[in-house]
Amino acid sequence: MIRVVLPAHLRTLAQVSDEVRLTVEGPVTQRAILDALEARYPMLRGTVRDHATLQRRAFVRFFVEEEDVSHEPAEAPLPPAVAAGRTPFRIVGALAGG
Amino acid sequence: MSSVRVLVGTRKGAFVLTADGKREQWEVAGPHFGGWEVYHVNGSPADPDRLYASQSTDWFGQLIQRSDDGGRSWAPVGNEFVYEGVPGTHQWYDGTPQPWKFTRVWHLAPSWEDPDALYAGVEDAALFSSTDGGTTWSELAGLREHGSGPAWQPGAGGLCLHTILADPTDPARLLVAISAAGVFRSDDAGASWQPANKGLHSDYVPEPEAEVGHCVHKLAIHPSRPDVVFMQKHWDVMRSDDAGRTWHEVSGNLPTDFGFAIDVHAHEPETVYVVPITSDAEHYPPDGRLRVYRSRTGGGEWEPLTRGLPQANCYVNVLRDAMAVDALDPGGIYFGTTGGQVYASADSGDQWMPIVRDLPPVLSVEVQTLP
Numbered sequence: 364m365i366r367v368v369l370p371a372h373l374r375t376l377a378q379v380s381d382e383v384r385l386t387v388e389g390p391v392t393q394r395a396i397l398d399a400l401e402a403r404y405p406m407l408r409g410t411v412r413d414h415a416t417l418q419r420r421a422f423v424r425f426f427v428e429e430e431d432v433s434h435e436p437a438e439a440p441l442p443p444a445v446a447a448g449r450t451p452f453r454i455v456g457a458l459a460g461g
Numbered sequence: 462m463s464s465v466r467v468l469v470g471t472r473k474g475a476f477v478l479t480a481d482g483k484r485e486q487w488e489v490a491g492p493h494f495g496g497w498e499v500y501h502v503n504g505s506p507a508d509p510d511r512l513y514a515s516q517s518t519d520w521f522g523q524l525i526q527r528s529d530d531g532g533r534s535w536a537p538v539g540n541e542f543v544y545e546g547v548p549g550t551h552q553w554y555d556g557t558p559q560p561w562k563f564t565r566v567w568h569l570a571p572s573w574e575d576p577d578a579l580y581a582g583v584e585d586a587a588l589f590s591s592t593d594g595g596t597t598w599s600e601l602a603g604l605r606e607h608g609s610g611p612a613w614q615p616g617a618g619g620l621c622l623h624t625i626l627a628d629p630t631d632p633a634r635l636l637v638a639i640s641a642a643g644v645f646r647s648d649d650a651g652a653s654w655q656p657a658n659k660g661l662h663s664d665y666v667p668e669p670e671a672e673v674g675h676c677v678h679k680l681a682i683h684p685s686r687p688d689v690v691f692m693q694k695h696w697d698v699m700r701s702d703d704a705g706r707t708w709h710e711v712s713g714n715l716p717t718d719f720g721f722a723i724d725v726h727a728h729e730p731e732t733v734y735v736v737p738i739t740s741d742a743e744h745y746p747p748d749g750r751l752r753v754y755r756s757r758t759g760g761g762e763w764e765p766l767t768r769g770l771p772q773a774n775c776y777v778n779v780l781r782d783a784m785a786v787d788a789l790d791p792g793g794i795y796f797g798t799t800g801g802q803v804y805a806s807a808d809s810g811d812q813w814m815p816i817v818r819d820l821p822p823v824l825s826v827e828v829q830t831l832p
Binding site for chain 1: 518541
């Protein structure tokens, strides 16, 4: 079971109060996690990545443990700790604005 | 007894203000979508319990929310706004080509007849429509592709399509306004478009009477006379008596003809309201005095309305979508400020009172008159 931590605004939108848990078939990649996230919570479509291009929105970052993996290829396997559910995949709103 | 519902979009959420027909005691509900920018909330003329809201942030993009119970509960609907084909470029502020990119929905215009049908005006400027309650959206690409699109340039707020007026007697006749391209007109439900800026004069562009390139801030009509259109331009208050084909200036004795908001009284088609703003460099009222100006002659002759409005040290702005009128008798006028006040007048503007004083900066105000 994959654990995903959402930023506060997206937790409100998805009507969840804590991290979400997803089943991902096949290799655990950014794209596979986001596909599973949007399938489970369709109201999040377009909020993390573009509908058509699937590009990450500019002010959204992805963290795993203490690493910023935002610029890793979307199809690259994430660390085994994510796939094993020992650490969450964190979706973070960039610190910008006031 | 009749009642009113005021729909307020702000920089940090939406609010719904309600009162009975006396419009003295108000209930304030919200924020809905707290922390998000809400550029516009609007109700269906055909079903007042059907509301739509445009919710966005730079972080998480655009959402459209829909309510079927007058704003008590909301659910997100479709947020996929994709330009038809390869959209090409418009101009950037410095005149260089800039690829068209969807940013947000500025304005929502529900159909007069069908609660599931509505238009959305977006940035970068384009017109979208939905016929399934906002679930799916399609671009009316004839506007963006009619010919002048590559020359369009953004106003200070972005290249936004901010006004959508459908003729209530013939919904195929549409007027839209884009900052800073101008007014465009369609007689075939948005399939084809023509610029509608003849008579506008803008000293801040190289060709002051160009066919496009005017920074039109807002248009307003009275539903009974859709051919009479009033305009608050960047500078100048204008009037058209032929549905936008030609325009003439009606700024008259206004202290300044710069401003953003404009609206028409619900029962008096020749009674028009504006909020003069000092200049394009100073977005606050002249002399720190917040004054609504009313013309009962369809423009030209204007009177200041000040009772109940701050007449010293007031430096707020009133944005283009932040004024509305109700249909009660006597008519009610409403506007919101960047200082977070929403003011109401229940007597056509003679006397004003704040409904709320401390909301986030107000982006839009709409009013529903309920049976």
